[in-house]
Structures are given as C-alpha cells and as structure tokens.
Amino acid sequence: MSVDCPNCLQKARITSRNTLTKEKTVVDLYCECKNPLCQARFVVTNSFTRWINPPAKTTAQIALNLLNHLSKEEKAELLK
Numbered sequence: 001m002s003v004d005c006p007n008c009l010q011k012a013r014i015t016s017r018n019t020l021t022k023e024k025t026v027v028d029l030y031c032e033c034k035n036p037l038c039q040a041r042f043v044v045t046n047s048f049t050r051w052i053n054p055p056a057k058t059t060a061q062i063a064l065n066l067l068n069h070l071s072k073e074e075k076a077e078l079l080k
Contacts, residue, residue, distance in 0.1 A: 005033035007040045020045075 012031040025048040
C-alpha cells in the first residue's frame with residue numbers, strides 16, 4: 001500500500017498502525033514522509049468500504065450453505 005504525504009505529495013512510509021474496530025476494517029496509519037526536505041509525520045485513517053468482487057471462499061461458503069438446505073430430491077435434480 002502506498003501513502004502520499006499531504007504536504008509535499010511525495011511517498012511516505014508507514015511506521016505503525018492502530019486498529020480502531022474489532023473487525024479490523026478501520027485503522028490509523030502513522031506515517032512519515034520520505035522527502036528529506038519535508039519529513040512531515042501524519043496519521044491517515046484507512047477503512048474498508050465494500051466488496052467489488054467477494055472472495056472465492058465466501059462465494060463457496062454461500063453455495064455450500066444453499067446446497068445444505070436443499071432436499072434430497074432437489075439435490076438429485078441439481079446433479080442431473
């Protein structure tokens with residue numbers, strides 16, 4: 001992951017992080033600018049917002065859950 005300095009717009013290094021939610025979907029990233037003329041230190045809040053494409057494991061889990069709720073007849077029909 002890349003972070004840009006808000007002051008000089010050069011690359012910054014993440015020095016540490018602080019997780020803000022139990023689900024680990026929101027974190028504070030403590031950063032310092034790599035530009036020797038700037039050397040700013042700042043915090044960026046990073047958060048997960050939504051899936052564009054859910055992970056394959058999640059998709060497989062959904063399919064398995066659906067299959068487990070089918071009757072024997074419905075499962076046999078599906079296998080045809």
